[in-house]
Amino acid sequence: MSEPSAAHAPTTTRVRLDGIGKTFVDARSGAPQQVLADFSLTVEPGELVAVVGASGTGKTTLLHVVAGLVEPDAGTVDIGRPRLGVVFQQPRLLDWLPVRQNVALALEAAGLDPAAADGTLAAVGLAEYAGSYPTVLSGGQRQRVAVARAFAVEPDLVLLDEPFSALDELTARKLRLLLQELWMQRPRTGLLVTHNPLEAALLADRVIVLAGRPAQVAAEYRVDRERPRSAEDPHLFDLHSRIVAAL
Amino acid sequence: MTATDLRPARAAAVPAVPARPRRRWRALPALLFLVLLAGAWQLMAVLLDSVLVPGVPQIVTELVEIVADGSFAEQLGITVLRVGLGFALAFVVAVAVGIAMGRNEFARRFFEPAVLLGLTIPGLVWALLCVIWFGIDLVNPVAAVALSSAPPLMLTIYQGTRSVDPDLLEMAHVYRFSRATRLRRLWLPALAPALFAGARLGLSLGWKVIVLVEVFGMSSGVGYQLNNAFAAQNVAAVLAWTLLFAIVMAVLEYGVLQGLERRTGRWRKAVSV
Numbered sequence: 001m002s003e004p005s006a007a008h009a010p011t012t013t014r015v016r017l018d019g020i021g022k023t024f025v026d027a028r029s030g031a032p033q034q035v036l037a038d039f040s041l042t043v044e045p046g047e048l049v050a051v052v053g054a055s056g057t058g059k060t061t062l063l064h065v066v067a068g069l070v071e072p073d074a075g076t077v078d079i080g081r082p083r084l085g086v087v088f089q090q091p092r093l094l095d096w097l098p099v100r101q102n103v104a105l106a107l108e109a110a111g112l113d114p115a116a117a118d119g120t121l122a123a124v125g126l127a128e129y130a131g132s133y134p135t136v137l138s139g140g141q142r143q144r145v146a147v148a149r150a151f152a153v154e155p156d157l158v159l160l161d162e163p164f165s166a167l168d169e170l171t172a173r174k175l176r177l178l179l180q181e182l183w184m185q186r187p188r189t190g191l192l193v194t195h196n197p198l199e200a201a202l203l204a205d206r207v208i209v210l211a212g213r214p215a216q217v218a219a220e221y222r223v224d225r226e227r228p229r230s231a232e233d234p235h236l237f238d239l240h241s242r243i244v245a246a247l
Numbered sequence: 248m249t250a251t252d253l254r255p256a257r258a259a260a261v262p263a264v265p266a267r268p269r270r271r272w273r274a275l276p277a278l279l280f281l282v283l284l285a286g287a288w289q290l291m292a293v294l295l296d297s298v299l300v301p302g303v304p305q306i307v308t309e310l311v312e313i314v315a316d317g318s319f320a321e322q323l324g325i326t327v328l329r330v331g332l333g334f335a336l337a338f339v340v341a342v343a344v345g346i347a348m349g350r351n352e353f354a355r356r357f358f359e360p361a362v363l364l365g366l367t368i369p370g371l372v373w374a375l376l377c378v379i380w381f382g383i384d385l386v387n388p389v390a391a392v393a394l395s396s397a398p399p400l401m402l403t404i405y406q407g408t409r410s411v412d413p414d415l416l417e418m419a420h421v422y423r424f425s426r427a428t429r430l431r432r433l434w435l436p437a438l439a440p441a442l443f444a445g446a447r448l449g450l451s452l453g454w455k456v457i458v459l460v461e462v463f464g465m466s467s468g469v470g471y472q473l474n475n476a477f478a479a480q481n482v483a484a485v486l487a488w489t490l491l492f493a494i495v496m497a498v499l500e501y502g503v504l505q506g507l508e509r510r511t512g513r514w515r516k517a518v519s520v
Contacts, residue, residue: 092418096436133514
């Protein structure tokens with residue numbers, strides 16, 4: 001990944017959600033399940049906001065609304081048409097294509113040089129696996145490829161959907177540090193949804209705690225710590241405790 | 248970036264390769280079966296001593312004659328062209344309809360009766376109808392093969408489409424893959440197992456139908472030669488043409504389809520250790 005340059009101008013992408021509502025119908029019972037009701041959120045340009053909540057509080061639905069994967073029943077989504085970089089809970093790689101091509105396809109679709117895939121893979125420590133099929137990679141390595149793909153496209157908006165929750169804690173820790181480094185190289189507008197309070201405190205500029213159903217904002221915290229941050233930072237640990245209490 | 252603890256382990260780079268029997272022995276069971284079949288047939292021919300059950304040497308003599316005088320290559324070429332055109336037409340239509348059925352509820356409901364109807368109509372009926380409708384024109388065998396092989400192809404592609412991981416479709420959506428990229432890099436590789444299964448089923452039906460069409464309404468092709476041999480009560484020639492036809496099918500299966508399948512499925516063999 002290249003160093004910040006003139007080409008990497010500060011992002012101007014702002015996410016503005018206003019009065020979002022979403023109801024799903026339970027496939028088994030047919031009963032309506034209101035996940036989001038009159039939910040509003042603004043993510044300022046260059047800000048990384050973490051949305052923390054227990055399972056089923058509508059975090060992923062919220063992220064899918066922003067990604068354009070779910071149409072809200074009510075409210076407005078005002079984000080323009082930014083170039084997205086998304087890291088899902090699972091890596092979502094095309095197993096039949098070599099790692100390099102998985103990244104190159106996203107670059108190609110974004111109108112960028114596919115040859116840049118190798119540099120991005122080197123930045124996440126996977127240069128030697130560029131020609132391998134994803135099936136030979138471990139879970140952590142596959143998720144690194146997903147991170148590389150998300151950042152390779154020089155996204156205006158990065159969406160992170162519980163990106164490390166499927167990994168063991170040791171691997172997840174390494175990837176959080178990697179993500180922090182990538183963010184320091186070039187801040188972007190970002191939305192992270194997670195059920196891990198420490199992950200939110202470590203990575204985000206602002207943490208929003210969701211609770212209830214439909215989800216309501218139970219608490220909001222600004223993380224006033226310079227990057228790079230450490231998971232051992234007592235301030236972050238204190239914030240972690242407050243988030244847990246608010247959940 | 249620090250390189251201290253971010254580097255992955257190297258161990259997984261080399262995929263595990265399961266032990267496989269040596270190449271020269273792999274064909275042994277199939278060869279053994281064929282030798283036993285030929286032996287049993289010859290025994291039956293000797294015991295029955297009938298012109299209706301020719302012995303293996305007679306069949307082989309007939310087979311060598313057919314190949315040597317060049318008629319096999321010529322007639323087979325004609326039949327293969329007809330099957331190839333019909334199957335290609337069925338394949339293109341089936342990929343479009345099968346994917347549409349898997350992706351769109353209206354398309355599924357719209358095409359479902361046609362597919363089910365197509366599956367229930369015997370190949371013999373298609374052969375007869377196409378002879379009546381199209382006479383001895385090339386359209387006749389092409390249409391008959393397409394009509395008989397398209398329904399099973401559509402069904403397998405539809406079922407394959409339903410099993411494509413929706414997570415990958417979402418990924419393609421957020422990264423704004425073009426339609427062509429989605430088709431080439433996502434849909435077709437994901438559908439490869441269904442496409443091969445459908446191709447086998449469709450081709451097997453196509454071969455059966457083409458023989459019927461050539462028996463009923465054509466003046467060339469393997470089916471026509473079979474009909475000639477039947478009219479002359481030359482059972483050895485009927486069996487020789489059938490055997491040659493089966494050999495060509497085996498070459499197509501082992502030489503072409505399985506080769507393609509191995510090529511498209513290489514990534515499946517690359518597994519983590």
